Amino acid sequence: MTGGKVVVDEPLPLGTGGRGAADAVRFLRDCQSRALTVDWVPDRDALPFDTGLLHHLPPPAHRPTPTGGSGGTDEAAAWRSRYAYGLFYHRRGPDFVTVMDRRDPSASARFTLDHPALLGAFLAVQEPTALDELDTTRREAVSLLADERLVLVTRGWVVALPPRLSRWPVPCTSV
Template identity: 55%
Template sequence: MSGLPTAVPHRLAGRRVEVPGLLDVGGQGRDTAEAVRFLRECAGLGLRVSWRAAGQPSYDARALRHLPPPDELPGDHEELAAWRSGYAHGALYHRRGPGFVTVMDRREPGTAARLTLDHPDLLAAFDLLLDPTPLDALDPTGREAAGLLAAERLALVTGGWAVALPPRIRRWPVPCTAI
């Protein structure tokens, strides 16, 4: 068992995952949230992913550049080239502690930010958004927390759905000091 979400059909061979269909990263709801979760979990497990995008994101695609880039991104060769050149394993990840989550964000070249989520409402929202969640299923405090996480680019909120972006890295490359 790979531990990958089953919402996205895939084939796993060793450390490589192949997605035979197209992944919807366009931002139109649950399908996008499931695709992002799938790619996030693949990144957390250190898997190489072969996938094709169904369309252009309706949001700033830079939010996903910590995830494995697609083999094909219809219509925007510059965005695909930027995603490929900017991708690095561990550019965004989270670690858990007792009552807090620490996020390391190195997605922007030449910068690094360490954020600690320790407020109970933010932590609860982050934990909930590890699974794709419809915004209307959240209470007002949860929606506000999801908005704050999205403002920090720690969650993708689009098409009425939200999903957390930082993977929990379960497999580090050797040497791990390369990250």
């Protein structure tokens, strides 16, 4: 890391799903929380989940191909074109979390997680967590959070998607 930019030397293991993908998403989410620019590439072109879930995170770098053509996939290009800081984030209050989701401009949403089971599950999966480690109540809550696209569930692992931003994405007078 140098001056607000992180360069990842090896491809992030998003394509494998599971623990590796959950760790990679947490890493990108935490970089987003700190408003860091990240230069990275995925380990595979095709990912085992909807990349639209991740358009709020720093997109993969554009890499030219050895033949001089354009590198990457249409998915990666779409991610780069849709990315903007502050599309999706959460803020914490006493006994609640508010999530703002503007990843899909036609379906922007604001969620307030104040039910103890939902709040507990959301906070528990800030770190990648195996679904098997969660009790029945938290697994049910994770299922509800996944239905609202607030968490990524991949091959038995779950991680929360919205970063907790340290820099406000809009002028404070706009809220």
